[in-house]
Amino acid sequence: MTYHRATLGLALASLLAAAQDPGQRAALDAVEKLAPRFREISRQIWEQPEVGWQEKQSSALLRAELEKHGFRIRSFEGMPTAFAAEWGEGRPVIGILGEYDALPGLSQEDVPERRPRVQGAPGHGCGHNLFGAASALAAVAVKERMLALGLKGTVRFYGTPAEEGGGGKIFLIRAGAFRDADVVLAWHPGDFNAADDNPYLANISARIRFRGTPAHAAGAPEAGRSALDALELTAHAVNLMREHVPQETRMHYIVTSGGAAANIVPESAEMSIIVRHPDLAELARIWERVKKCAEAGALATETKVEIEITSSYANFKRNPPLRDLLDRSLRLAGGVRYTDAERAFIEKIRATLAGREMPPLERAAEVLPPKTSLSSVSTDVGDVSWVVPVGHFTAATMPPGVPLHTWQSTACAGTEIGRKGMMVAARALTLATLELLASPDLVKQARAAFEEAMRGQTYRSLLPEDRRPGQTGH
Ligand SMILES: [Zn+2]
Ligand SMILES: [Zn+2]
Structure with a gap:
């Protein structure tokens, strides 16, 4: 693994200059200091992809790292690859979701041509190796700042297995994992940076x-x-x-x-x-x-x-105060800039996707306005948004124009291209979580928006009650 430290240093310097507030500067600094280990973990998870409900090594890696940083671990019966890791005391409880399951059949080397690492084996085509690592990194960075500032409250990382068809989060809801959470934040790998403001399906x-x-x-x-x-x-x-x-x-x-x-x-x-x-x-x-x-x-x-x-899966209940929080956090977190070597890799990857519209590469450096257009995909984060206020955003872990669930996205998720997007996500999550911990008003607004979106509806998954973890999937 080679990290372009010089480039990163420069990117961080310009971000720090943009963040006027010394608190924000210190938060971004904390993320950067902790980053090397979590970048490594993202690559390790990528190298040993495990499909839903079987993410033994992936969840153990994240769990051990959080434990090392003093987080208390909670396990869930019947779900050995799920866990919650928290630090701090009392309210508010701010949760950050992490995923780490892979997709069957997408095994791929980190090269810009179709080359499976292991023929027929799974691969991280949805970038969940970056998803879990960025969220865990943010949780630890938040803890560091809470310690330094004497902030009250709890930061909690949710290790959520089996997103790809398994509905891991539905079982976590049924186990009461979100009952005492005030706000939950999540993100997803993609080919742009923006807060999400669409209902998903x-x-x-x-x-x-x-x-x-x-x-x-x-x-x-x-x-x-x-x-x-x-x-x-x-x-x-x-x-x-x-x-x-x-x-x-x-x-x-x-x-x-x-x-x-x-x-x-x-x-x-x-x-x-x-x-x-x-x-x-x-x-x-x-x-x-x-x-x-x-x-x-x-x-x-x-x-x-x-x-x-x-x-x-349920649709996603939009939350305008959290959307705005994530939009401004993303703007401070910055976008992704590619080196010449990465651009050469990307051009080769994009050439394999002939016929698709290819947006300019510069788009990865920007933060787009919140995405309101209806998404054609589904996620079990939607279910969580029916029981607790959830904010959600996308970070550019893939170059513009590269779709998820492909060998091309799998290749990117194992390289510096993916890790740059992972860092955008970690920075945005850290800034947003700290703002929530410091602002009881913001937590109240998120709650009010949640009540408004629910308007007397109650959450009832269409997944039958007698289904057990591990029995689910397409
Ligand atoms: Zn997926
Ligand atoms: Zn996914």
Whole structure:
């Protein structure tokens, strides 16, 4: 690993000059002093990618480091790779979320061409190696400043496993992990810097299985009841329904099993379906209709249907005071500037994405206005925002134009390009958390905005109560 210390020094010098307030300067300084170890950890997690619920080494690395800095560790039953680490006493309790799970099949070297480290193995295509390390770094930097300033309150890092389909945070909510938190901050790797002000999409993933009666398809078709027929009818009903659901709805499915041979009436068939909508309550209503499509398919074909919900995320409840806090913190945290060597690497990476619109590289150096456009993805941070005020932002860990969940983003997450974005996130989180700890008024405003966004709604995940950690995923 080589770090461009000279460049970093220069970037920090200009940031320190921009931060007029001596407190902010000291906070940025604390982040920089602690950075080397956390940058190393981000690379170690990247080198040993672990998928959801199996992040043993990744969570242990972060946990050990936080423990070393005097944080108290809380474990959660049934979730060995989840933990909370806190420092300080009493209110306010400010939480910072960290993730560290990888994606299957995205193993990749830190080179600008497709080259798996281990064929078929997982890789950090969503940059969660940077996500966890930046958040933990911020938590420790905040602790250092709390000590120096005698600030009251608690800073708490949440080690949240299995974001990619596993819904780790839903189980942490059910375990009461956020019950006493006043505000929670989170970020996500991306190809720009901006506070988030969009609702993301609530989603639900399920497996719909049909069971029929097998028979010889030519010899005794009248004796058979086809599970595949039921599946086809269900799919047809869902496709007709597209015209009569709210505009922002997304419904997509695949057939995961459709029989064994054309001359056997299929005894079993299975489809995997995902439905999304910007509002959890509306999604619940659409889902009831999808269930009717499946029941109708089974009824018409005299087969049986079983629906297994494997994952469901809530939409994100926006919080304007926290959005503004993160916007101004990001502006003090600065953007990302690439060296000539990094630019050469980036140009090679971007050349592999022909056909995509490529924004100018300089965009990574800027902080964009809060992002209000509807995002087409889902995250279990959304669920947390239904139980506690949450502020969320994106930091440029990938060059503009590089999408998440690709080998290209995996490569960047292992290099200095990714670590520069990680530092932007760590600085912004540190500044924002310290401001919250020092300003009871701001915490109150965030709470009021949360109450307003909830307006009498209560949080109820569509994930059935009897689901256990480890049973979830697409
Ligand atoms: Zn992802
Ligand atoms: Zn992610």
